[in-house]
Amino acid sequence: MIPTTIILKTENYQLRIPNESDIDLVFSASRYPGFTDGMLWHPPETKEECLLPLQSSFKAWEEETGYTFTILSNKNPEEKFGKSSIRKTKTPDIWNVGFWVHPANQKKGIMTEALGALLRFGFENLNAIQIEAAYATWNKASEKVLSNNGFKFAKYLEKGFLKNDVWVPENEVRITKEEWESLIRG
Numbered sequence: 001m002i003p004t005t006i007i008l009k010t011e012n013y014q015l016r017i018p019n020e021s022d023i024d025l026v027f028s029a030s031r032y033p034g035f036t037d038g039m040l041w042h043p044p045e046t047k048e049e050c051l052l053p054l055q056s057s058f059k060a061w062e063e064e065t066g067y068t069f070t071i072l073s074n075k076n077p078e079e080k081f082g083k084s085s086i087r088k089t090k091t092p093d094i095w096n097v098g099f100w101v102h103p104a105n106q107k108k109g110i111m112t113e114a115l116g117a118l119l120r121f122g123f124e125n126l127n128a129i130q131i132e133a134a135y136a137t138w139n140k141a142s143e144k145v146l147s148n149n150g151f152k153f154a155k156y157l158e159k160g161f162l163k164n165d166v167w168v169p170e171n172e173v174r175i176t177k178e179e180w181e182s183l184i185r186g
Helices: 020-030 045-062 110-125 142-149 177-185
Strands: 013-016 066-073 080-088 092-103 128-134 152-164 166-176
Touching: 013 110, 020 045, 020 080, 045 066, 066 092, 066 110, 080 110, 092 110, 110 128, 110 142, 128 142, 128 152, 142 166, 166 177
Parallel strands: 092 128
Antiparallel strands: 013 066, 066 080, 080 092, 128 166, 152 166
């Protein structure tokens, strides 16, 4: 079992299990128009609505089916930037990642660095043989983050997910443990 006290570290950031102090970050990010368009969730109407997803992330951690992390600054751990998660798929030893950065902090390389820590966690702590992700085809920022971390195109999903009664097409990307090891060895 992965302890809830684990902290993933990069040069500039640390990733820790979420807590109620992160609700302001989630709620604030969701106030930006279009922020959740490429995600499965809808903006909460109130901060209280953020409690259920937080509790669900605790349950997934306990059941060892998923691990969500809040991304913080190493210099000032009160400074929060976004969230990332890694979840089991239906296929043993293959995991799926998802992530977001608060719109006020996008395009600064935060998620590229944080995702690197999440991949290390997935391959080294969870013994993943492959990690995959999917992003809305129009989401070029997510595409870049994934590409910068070595993910390769796997397939186009015309009906990626249903949002507001409209199918959102997605691209699915993947990286194997061998590809990741080769990438980090440089």
